[in-house]
Amino acid sequence: RKEVEQDPGPFNVPEGATVAFNCTYSNSASQSFFWYRQDCRKEPKLLMSVYSSGNEDGRFTAQLNRASQYISLLIRDSKLSDSATYLCVVLGTSKIIFGSGTRLSIRP
Amino acid sequence: GAVVSQHPSWVICKSGTSVKIECRSLDFQATTMFWYRQFPKQSLMLMATSNEGSKATYEQGVEKDKFLINHASLTLSTLTVTSAHPEDSSFYICSANTATGSYLTDTQYFGPGTRLTVL
Numbered sequence: 001r002k003e004v005e006q007d008p009g010p011f012n013v014p015e016g017a018t019v020a021f022n023c024t025y026s027n028s029a030s031q032s033f034f035w036y037r038q039d040c041r042k043e044p045k046l047l048m049s050v051y052s053s054g055n056e057d058g059r060f061t062a063q064l065n066r067a068s069q070y071i072s073l074l075i076r077d078s079k080l081s082d083s084a085t086y087l088c089v090v091l092g093t094s095k096i097i098f099g100s101g102t103r104l105s106i107r108p
Numbered sequence: 109g110a111v112v113s114q115h116p117s118w119v120i121c122k123s124g125t126s127v128k129i130e131c132r133s134l135d136f137q138a139t140t141m142f143w144y145r146q147f148p149k150q151s152l153m154l155m156a157t158s159n160e161g162s163k164a165t166y167e168q169g170v171e172k173d174k175f176l177i178n179h180a181s182l183t184l185s186t187l188t189v190t191s192a193h194p195e196d197s198s199f200y201i202c203s204a205n206t207a208t209g210s211y212l213t214d215t216q217y218f219g220p221g222t223r224l225t226v227l
Contacts, residue, residue: 034215034216036218041199041223042221043201043218043220043221044152044201044218045218046215046216046217049215087151087152089216091216096142096203096205096216097154098144098151098152098154099151100150100151101151
């Protein structure tokens with residue numbers, strides 16, 4: 001089993017739709033969790049950190065479920081500019097592990 | 109926010125030459141930096157963890173003698189691809205951990221990447 005797993009997609013949804021991704025992790029001792037966004041041929045950019053209490057930033061909501069060992073990202077009212085690959089990142093004590101990414105494509 | 113730079117942004121070289129890529133944290137000190145490689149349409153693959161003042165830790169399958177890492181200061185790590193071959197052509201990205209001392213506030217910031225093409 002991979003340490004971090006994501007549905008690779010692609011998710012193809014219409015503009016304005018709500019879309020959600022999950023990411024599961026295997027190490028219960030994992031400490032920090034993040035969602036990154038990566039555009040084609042660019043470096044990943046931090047989208048948001050994921051806290052136990054859940055956090056929201058505009059149209060984006062991230063949640064952590066430690067009991068079931070997964071994190072989620074919800075995008076509401078999706079825009080064309082949201083099209084990208086979304087990477088979940090899990091930080092251990094000295095190791096950083098990436099999910100393989102979920103490709104999202106928003107169509108007009 | 110924290111910024112990480114990489115130099116060069118792209119490089120083309122002949123097979124057999126060595127290429128050095130620099131990764132700098134511009135407004136924070138990073139005791140730990142990470143080097144990744146990304147092939148087209150694939151995810152980032154961690155190559156090694158660079159620790160200031162000590163040897164780098166390489167992931168399984170990554171040749172330490174081919175990918176030399178030097179973390180000479182708290183703001184600079186270098187990756188040297190020795191005797192590069194066409195199969196080493198890839199997008200190399202570094203990241204640095206803000207290392208605030210609390211996992212609650214630590215964040216990874218990525219450099220813009222270096223595109224290496226070996227002919």
